[in-house]
Amino acid sequence: MxxxxxxxxxxxxxxxxxxxxxxxxxxxxxxxxxxxxxxxxxxxxxxxxxxxxxxxxxxxxxxxxxxxxxxxxxxxxxxxxxxxxxxxxxxxxxxxxxxxxxxxxxxxxxxxxxxxxxxxxxxxxxxxxxxxxxxxxxxxxxxxxxxxxxxxxxxxxxxxxxxxxxxxxxxxxxxxxxxxxxxxxxxxxSLFTFNIVEAKLRALAGISVNPVRLRLYSGEKSSLEQIGPLLITHWGLSGPAVLKLSAWGARLLHDQHYQATLLINWLPDLSPEEVKQKILGVKNEWGKRAIALHRGVDLPHRLWQYIINRAGINPDDRWAGLSNKTLNLLIQELTQGKYAVNGKGVFKExxxxxxxxxxxxxxxxxxxxxxxxxxxxxxxxxxxxxxxxxxxxxxxxxxxxxxxxxxxx
Structure with missing residues (x-):
């Protein structure tokens, strides 16, 4: 045989x-x-x-x-x-x-x-x-x-x-x-990074935050969500949370030509109400201090400055002068900041x-x-x-x- x-x-x-x-x-x-x-x-x-x-x-x-x-x-x-x-x-x-x-x-x-x-x-x-x-x-x-x-x-x-x-x-x-x-x-x-065309974000390349919660919307499709470490890069966003999100959304993102809306919760371990109470606590205690220098939440200093800028807060603004409207904008940026995904990168080699x-x-x-x-x-x-x-x-x-x-x- x-x-x-x-x-x-x-x-x-x-x-x-x-x-x-x-x-x-x-x-x-x-x-x-x-x-x-x-x-x-x-x-x-x-x-x-x-x-x-x-x-x-x-x-x-x-x-x-x-x-x-x-x-x-x-x-x-x-x-x-x-x-x-x-x-x-x-x-x-x-x-x-x-x-x-x-x-x-x-x-x-x-x-x-x-x-x-x-x-x-x-x-x-x-x-x-x-x-x-x-x-x-x-x-x-x-x-x-x-x-x-x-x-x-x-x-x-x-x-x-x-x-x-x-x-x-x-x-x-x-x-x-x-x-x-x-x-x-x-x-x-599948497994790719997100391009974010926002120069001020890209300027923070090298900063990582763990964990964050990401929610992705593309077209009229329902959202996808991941939680985990995030890395800011010279072209946008990477890190395990982004890579996992790209894998689960691979076909959806392809069909939408890699155009999507990404919501970032920088403080996923806290509810929006808990974030609000922390911010109010800092406002009450450090009213005369600059918002840019006294953040009250556990985030890298440069990232905090970027986020308050997104909320319309100037570097010299004091906590005591923070209006309710601006307070709400700041909480929104911290818990559901909106970013436009404009294409994909690759994951290493x-x-x-x-x-x-x-x-x-x-x-x-x-x-x-x-x-x-x-x-x-x-x-x-x-x-x-x-x-x-x-x-x-x-x-x-x-x-x-x-x-x-x-x-x-």
Whole structure:
């Protein structure tokens, strides 16, 4: 009996993890990983600023799925079979220990993504996975005898019994899936920063506030809300709260050409009435002092000066002269300041998209296509994306492990 021939297209995290799982389970199988570029594991190398945010310390499947704007429901069962705790154990078994940071993100103890790259490369080599680089795939056909015929740009043809598409957000991968009969949800950016065209705000670049509450309105759609750290930048706003909001609102914002209204509550731990009482307390105690110098609320000094300016208060104005009308404007700026979003930036070098292979066309216990026997999917080619913090890698490890295990069975 001829050995099972298995091909994985895509040399990223999902491709490697799937190939390794398959080759380990079925050592007799011939597993080949094909990567278009010369560099393997490119996104792993740059993730987390070169440290590689491997996963997140969230070890409850029901809680874990809450971090996926798209795909959470489909991942619930998948995470019951392989989740973050299994990822930690898998890498530990290879001699790579992970550490947990205060925000739950998990990195190798070396703080170096090359640790993860080398681990995956070594594991693939030990499992006898054959790796082809600089081998762009032009087309894939599925024959009546259930074999796949993969045509490379070089003209070489590779045949296999089972095929895993783990091409990330590559348009080539989407085209291959479409050619095999799958529907692609249109890919649009996720995890991005907000451009705010307001020079005085941008002048505060580098100031961070934790937490703030953000509420986003775009068009006539209902609002989206996030709470968490905010960072003011040279182009507008960033930080975890903004990135999460961009992920949940990715398609909505795309449809509105990234034009939206953002409400910022700089003091989310206080009710508007509590904010009012604090402000009145300062007014009563420091009536003769300048409002710009005695703020009474826990905000950075430069940010406070910017906010009072927005409320129409001059730097030399005294607390005693604060009218009720101006007081109300100040409270409004502190609890629901209105900012116009005029476009998007990017999040460092990492780029996450929402969109991809329609999840209804995939059997999640095995990650096999419901349309084409022997075809499997893993990673970002699927219409799955998570918020920042290691969640996108976790969905890649999970879907790849399930696909690899099923292919090798």
């Amino acid at each position: 001829l050995p099972l021939k298995i091909v994985v297209i895509g040399g990223g995290a999902a491709g490697f993890f799937g190939a390794i799982a398959c080759a380990r389970l079925n050592p007799e199988a011939e597993v080949t990983l094909i990567e278009a570029s010369h560099q393997l594991l490119g996104k792993v190398r740059i993730s987390g600023g070169g440290r590689c945010n491997v996963t997140h310390a969230c070890f409850d499947a029901n809680e874990l799925v809450q971090n996926y704007p798209r795909g959470g429901k489909a991942l619930r069962g998948a995470f019951s079979r392989f989740q973050a705790q299994d990822t930690v154990a898998w890498f530990a078994a290879q001699g790579v220990l992970l550490k947990t940071e205060a925000d739950g993100r998990m990195f190798p103890t070396t703080d170096n993504s090359e640790t993860i790259v080398n681990c995956l490369m070594d594991a693939a080599q030990a499992a006898a996975v054959e790796i082809w680089t600089k081998a762009p795939v032009v087309s894939v056909k599925h024959s009546p005898n259930h074999q796949f015929e993969i045509v490379l740009k070089s003209g070489e043809v590779k045949k296999c019994d089972r095929l895993l598409l783990a091409t990330g957000s590559s348009l080539v991968g989407y085209k291959l899936a479409q050619a095999l009969g799958h529907h692609i949800e249109p890919p649009v950016p 990492e780029f996450v998209t929402c969109g991809g292979v329609n999840l209804k066309e995939v059997n999640f216990p095995t990650m096999e296509s419901k349309l084409v026997p022997g075809l499997y999917f893993a990673g970002e080619i699927l219409d799955i994306d998570g918020v920042t913090g290691g969640f996108n890698f976790q969905s890649a490890w999970t879907t790849a492990y399930l696909a690899g295990t099923a292919m090798g069975s």
